[in-house]
Amino acid sequence: MSSQSTLTSLVQHALGRLHGPSMPEPSCAVSRLGRWCGRLSPPRLVILSGEHVTPGIRARIAQTFGCPVTALYTLAESGIAGHECDGTDTYHVDEASAFLEVVGDGGLPLPAGVPGDIAVTPLANYAMPLIRYVPGDKGIWVDGPCGCGRSGPRLRLLAARSERVVVTGPNGRDLRMIDLAKLCRQLDLGVTRVVREGDEVVLEHRDERPASNVQRTVVTAAVRSLLGADLTVRTRLVAGGPSAAMTHTAPAAVERPGVPALPTSEEIATWARKVLVGERDVRAAVLTGSALDPASVSRFSDIDMTVVVVGDPYSEYWRSQATAMNRNIATLRVNVTQAEAVARTPLVACRLLSERHLVVGSLEQAGVVWPTMEALAAEGRFWAQTAENILWTRLTSADRTRTDPLRDAWLASRFGLDALRYKFLCEGIRVTSARSVLGLATESGVPHATGIGHAFAVGREHQPPPMAGTPEADRFLLDALSCVRWLWDFL
Numbered sequence: 001m002s003s004q005s006t007l008t009s010l011v012q013h014a015l016g017r018l019h020g021p022s023m024p025e026p027s028c029a030v031s032r033l034g035r036w037c038g039r040l041s042p043p044r045l046v047i048l049s050g051e052h053v054t055p056g057i058r059a060r061i062a063q064t065f066g067c068p069v070t071a072l073y074t075l076a077e078s079g080i081a082g083h084e085c086d087g088t089d090t091y092h093v094d095e096a097s098a099f100l101e102v103v104g105d106g107g108l109p110l111p112a113g114v115p116g117d118i119a120v121t122p123l124a125n126y127a128m129p130l131i132r133y134v135p136g137d138k139g140i141w142v143d144g145p146c147g148c149g150r151s152g153p154r155l156r157l158l159a160a161r162s163e164r165v166v167v168t169g170p171n172g173r174d175l176r177m178i179d180l181a182k183l184c185r186q187l188d189l190g191v192t193r194v195v196r197e198g199d200e201v202v203l204e205h206r207d208e209r210p211a212s213n214v215q216r217t218v219v220t221a222a223v224r225s226l227l228g229a230d231l232t233v234r235t236r237l238v239a240g241g242p243s244a245a246m247t248h249t250a251p252a253a254v255e256r257p258g259v260p261a262l263p264t265s266e267e268i269a270t271w272a273r274k275v276l277v278g279e280r281d282v283r284a285a286v287l288t289g290s291a292l293d294p295a296s297v298s299r300f301s302d303i304d305m306t307v308v309v310v311g312d313p314y315s316e317y318w319r320s321q322a323t324a325m326n327r328n329i330a331t332l333r334v335n336v337t338q339a340e341a342v343a344r345t346p347l348v349a350c351r352l353l354s355e356r357h358l359v360v361g362s363l364e365q366a367g368v369v370w371p372t373m374e375a376l377a378a379e380g381r382f383w384a385q386t387a388e389n390i391l392w393t394r395l396t397s398a399d400r401t402r403t404d405p406l407r408d409a410w411l412a413s414r415f416g417l418d419a420l421r422y423k424f425l426c427e428g429i430r431v432t433s434a435r436s437v438l439g440l441a442t443e444s445g446v447p448h449a450t451g452i453g454h455a456f457a458v459g460r461e462h463q464p465p466p467m468a469g470t471p472e473a474d475r476f477l478l479d480a481l482s483c484v485r486w487l488w489d490f491l
């Protein structure tokens with residue numbers, strides 16, 4: 001790395017820090033940067049971008065680096081919207097990349113000399129068209145020609161950006177209007193009001209129909225990733241038809257909508273039968289997966305459809321068929337396979353034969369048979385090795401406070417459950433469904449069965465997750481590891 005690029009990244013880093021959530025004393029950060037840069041060749045120019053910096057900090061930066069400082073008016077949504085004119089504290093608008101307005105409360109454009117909100121219409125961002133986007137900056141048009149000789153509109157920025165916050169999470173982080181607007185646009189969801197009530201965030205939307213599984217899953221994951229994993233996010237269709245207006249109000253009493261409804265296994269089977277009927281190569285198709293158990297439905301629920309075919313399951317035909325089917329139901333995963341391949345994966349064969357919800361054909365006639373104990377034990381040993389590795393790596397990750405306890409719980413429940421499955425199957429007990437395996441483990445006093453049960457409840461979001469980096473979060477992984485160890489002892 002050249003000294004110039006080192007310097008660039010140092011400056012970017014330090015200025016990023018100035019505006020980050022854990023903002024240090026600005027002049028302190030600049031001094032620290034200056035000490036670093038003393039070891040490198042001095043810069044010729046420092047360009048500030050991203051946020052409006054006060055004249056005091058700018059003077060300090062210029063003094064520290066001994067070079068001129070200039071600024072760009074930039075937005076993530078449009079790129080560079082203006083260039084600062086040296087020494088005038090005004091910006092020349094980059095008319096090729098953005099159309100800028102200064103608007104009043106009613107959205108009407110204001111003349112020069114009247115302060116208002118800056119509205120930006122990016123002209124070069126084709127990927128995400130925005131019209132009259134108000135990023136939260138205040139500005140004022142400056143009349144008359146500029147001393148530098150450049151023509152075109154000139155703007156003075158009046159205040160640092162104040163992000164318009166829709167809702168604040170328990171972790172103190174904000175969901176900004178722009179985040180929500182982008183999300184809703186991508187998902188085609190007409191959210192009109194966001195209400196936070198305790199640990200629950202309700203997104204009220206006006207659309208033709210209730211949010212689909214995909215919309216719900218994505219919007220929930222996105223909002224939780226911004227505001228914190230402890231939150232429950234729900235969507236609620238409100239009467240009144242589609243609307244483009246979005247408002248946010250103080251928390252109000254809201255009824256608790258139920259757990260998002262997934263299609264029932266019978267609905268999926270009926271639909272899949274119509275799709276697969278007349279397919280000559282299909283010997284059998286069955287549904288398995290946690291979504292088939294109504295008591296355990298969560299946003300992690302999945303449905304597997306295994307289609308046993310003769311011929312090449314990876315052919316272009318089956319690839320496109322599987323893709324088309326997956327597209328129809330958010331949580332569906334269509335596996336196309338051959339009977340011989342199922343025979344090579346004993347646990348899958350057991351699960352197909354014992355948990356199956358038949359769609360078409362017959363597994364036995366397709367050639368899927370119950371595996372031998374030897375085959376199960378051999379696969380179990382290989383599986384246990386991998387499981388131990390994954391759980392251990394997770395448990396000993398460099399910074400456990402940065403891992404997601406909900407995901408720990410979910411991982412622990414999957415691995416713990418499979419360890420129990422292998423153990424019971426190798427003992428000749430033919431149970432594989434999550435509910436019966438956990439029930440049997442608890443009844444028969446399997447160590448850590450209760451812990452895995454708890455991991456399941458948390459992983460399914462039926463119970464709140466612990467804080468990241470706490471012993472409770474580690475407990476999930478430790479319990480799963482113990483289950484794997486316990487299986488090892490048997491194998």
Ligand SMILES: [Zn+2]
Nearest residue numbers: 085146148150
């Ligand atoms: Zn100028």
